[in-house]
Amino acid sequence: xxxxxxxxxxxxxxxxGHQIAVNRLNLKIYEGEIFGFLGPNGAGKTTTLLMFLGLxxxxxxxxxxxxxxxxxxxxxxxxxxxxxPENVGFYEDMNARQNLQYVARLNxxxxxxxxxxxxxxxxxxxLWNDAEKKVGNYSKGMRQRLGIAEVMIKEPKIxxxxxxxxxxxxxxxxxxxDMIRTLSKEKKITIFxxxxxxxxxxxxxxxxxxxxxxxxxxxxxxxxxxxxxLGIDAEHYTLEEIYxxxxxxx
Amino acid sequence: MHGIIxxxxxxxxxxxxxxxxxxxxxxxxxxxxxxxxxxxxxIQEELKGMTKPTLIFLFLFTSTGKLFSFVQFIAFFGPLIxxxxxxxxxxxxxxxxxxxxxxxxxxxxDSIINAKFLAGVVVIAIVLIAIVLLISGLGIRLxxxxxxxxxxxRLIIYLIISxxxxxxxxxxxxxxxxxxxxxxxxxxxxxxxxxFFSFFVGLGAGFLADAxxxxxxxxxxxxxxxxxxxxxxxxxxxxxxxxTLYSEATTTILDPMRKTTRSLILMGPMERLSLSRFQNPLxxxxxxxxxxxxxxxxxxxxxxxxxxxxxxFMRQEIRTI
Numbered sequence: 001x002x003x004x005x006x007x008x009x010x011x012x013x014x015x016x017g018h019q020i021a022v023n024r025l026n027l028k029i030y031e032g033e034i035f036g037f038l039g040p041n042g043a044g045k046t047t048t049l050l051m052f053l054g055l056x057x058x059x060x061x062x063x064x065x066x067x068x069x070x071x072x073x074x075x076x077x078x079x080x081x082x083x084x085p086e087n088v089g090f091y092e093d094m095n096a097r098q099n100l101q102y103v104a105r106l107n108x109x110x111x112x113x114x115x116x117x118x119x120x121x122x123x124x125x126x127l128w129n130d131a132e133k134k135v136g137n138y139s140k141g142m143r144q145r146l147g148i149a150e151v152m153i154k155e156p157k158i159x160x161x162x163x164x165x166x167x168x169x170x171x172x173x174x175x176x177x178d179m180i181r182t183l184s185k186e187k188k189i190t191i192f193x194x195x196x197x198x199x200x201x202x203x204x205x206x207x208x209x210x211x212x213x214x215x216x217x218x219x220x221x222x223x224x225x226x227x228x229x230l231g232i233d234a235e236h237y238t239l240e241e242i243y244x245x246x247x248x249x250x
Numbered sequence: 251m252h253g254i255i256x257x258x259x260x261x262x263x264x265x266x267x268x269x270x271x272x273x274x275x276x277x278x279x280x281x282x283x284x285x286x287x288x289x290x291x292x293i294q295e296e297l298k299g300m301t302k303p304t305l306i307f308l309f310l311f312t313s314t315g316k317l318f319s320f321v322q323f324i325a326f327f328g329p330l331i332x333x334x335x336x337x338x339x340x341x342x343x344x345x346x347x348x349x350x351x352x353x354x355x356x357x358x359x360d361s362i363i364n365a366k367f368l369a370g371v372v373v374i375a376i377v378l379i380a381i382v383l384l385i386s387g388l389g390i391r392l393x394x395x396x397x398x399x400x401x402x403x404r405l406i407i408y409l410i411i412s413x414x415x416x417x418x419x420x421x422x423x424x425x426x427x428x429x430x431x432x433x434x435x436x437x438x439x440x441x442x443x444x445x446f447f448s449f450f451v452g453l454g455a456g457f458l459a460d461a462x463x464x465x466x467x468x469x470x471x472x473x474x475x476x477x478x479x480x481x482x483x484x485x486x487x488x489x490x491x492x493x494t495l496y497s498e499a500t501t502t503i504l505d506p507m508r509k510t511t512r513s514l515i516l517m518g519p520m521e522r523l524s525l526s527r528f529q530n531p532l533x534x535x536x537x538x539x540x541x542x543x544x545x546x547x548x549x550x551x552x553x554x555x556x557x558x559x560x561x562x563f564m565r566q567e568i569r570t571i
Contacts, residue, residue, distance in 0.1 A: 050568055055568040056567065075358070078354060083354040088347065091346070091348060092346065102256070102260060103355060105256045106355040106356070150351075
């Protein structure tokens with residue numbers, strides 16, 4: 001199991017002034033899994049993601065992402081990790097293809113390779129017919145699809161998705177969840193997604209971690225957490241019940 | 251290095267395709283052409299039937315004609331070019347949330363700010379070189395004199411100083427775009443600094459001099475010591491304005507007959523004597539020596555400004571980006 005760990009943190013802590021955003025986080029993410037990182041707004045989910053990418057310096061503790069230290073070698077990590085922030089932004093006056101190409105160039109992908117990948121991913125996310133449209137005219141759902149295409153252009157090993165389904169309509173949400181599942185199964189990509197939409201996480205995640213006020217209060221497969229916390233193992237639980245239980249205690 | 255080149259190319263594309271760049275260059279070219287036409291015609295008029303004086307070509311840039319000279323126009327309007335090119339360079343990306351995307355790509359964070367500054371400087375250089383060439387071309391037709399090597403060198407040095415001067419204002423506006431989240435705030439802050447340094451420092455210098463070394467009311471005998479003190483204070487204070495630095499540097503470079511940047515009162519007797527004795531234009535190198543403190547100061551404030559900007563940008567928490 002040891003060599004299949006792709007992200008490992010040890011007592012990872014981040015403080016903003018006196019406020020503790022992430023408190024002594026110990027977490028292991030295994031290769032190929034879909035990990036759901038749950039918690040209310042402001043629980044420290046995004047901060048944790050930013051520390052994984054080396055965009056924020058931890059106050060103390062250790063992180064290793066695909067074997068690299070994000071503080072020392074952030075570029076190595078950013079080459080292999082796709083990050084889709086919450087409400088991803090695009091250059092509104094450029095079309096989808098130009099946006100993707102810019103990101104591809106920043107990733108040092110030669111134009112002849114990137115144009116093939118761009119075509120492929122525009123088709124995969126269903127934006128082929130809108131590729132020449134300015135992104136300023138895109139709907140929220142289309143932007144999120146373009147976001148997926150954008151992180152996939154560099155063919156990452158790990159995907160960090162920050163609230164990937166927030167603000168999407170039911171159809172868009174279903175599309176996104178299916179996409180995440182497909183990426184995990186077919187491309188063997190490790191997926192780390194943060195969310196507070198519990199029923200959706202429950203549908204796709206192999207394991208979840210529950211974060212409340214900077215503390216990781218529980219990690220494991222959903223069934224296991226249910227057994228531990230609610231004492232039931234039938235299919236009567238929902239993630240929401242487990243979560244609320246933790247939340248009230250926290 | 252790779253990141254810088256990619257971002258630099260995109261920024262250049264953005265600048266050249268933006269409406270504001272087109273408006274800006276249209277305005278500058280229009281004013282430049284009008285000034286040259288007026289100045290050129292008045293030179294033509296005055297020199298009818300005379301032998302042409304040396305270095306007349308530079309008059310195209312320094313002669314005020316009926317309105318103002320091109321040099322004065324750039325001293326006044328140049329900061330605005332820098333501000334317009336830079337005031338929203340960082341916070342625009344922050345507002346559209348593209349900045350957090352860019353920093354999560356495998357590039358160094360400083361390449362973003364370096365590339366943006368560099369692209370701005372290149373745009374400034376292109377605009378200035380184009381307009382100086384345009385004026386030269388028009389001028390050659392109007393006054394029928396081709397610039398010699400010395401005039402060409404003086405123009406090149408003038409261009410370099412101008413690019414640095416406008417780059418300083420670009421740095422100021424990028425600095426505000428790093429500090430403020432709203433593009434409107436950063437634009438207004440840059441304009442406020444521009445107005446303060448360009449106009450109020452000049453006025454303030456007079457007030458300060460009056461306060462420290464007050465001149466007696468008219469009619470009374472003025473003590474020369476007080477007068478010199480008054481002048482000196484005013485001069486030192488006004489040098490805090492980049493516009494004063496720039497104006498003095500460029501007028502001295504472009505006008506070989508100017509042998510000092512100091513006013514007559516502050517000159518020593520020997521300096522006054524030599525000024526009245528030697529009527530010939532200064533060689534280029536001597537003109538450069540006179541304003542070398544000015545040029546070095548302009549370089550220093552430009553780099554200082556960019557340095558502060560760089561430092562703040564690198565230290566900013568990504569959350570606030």
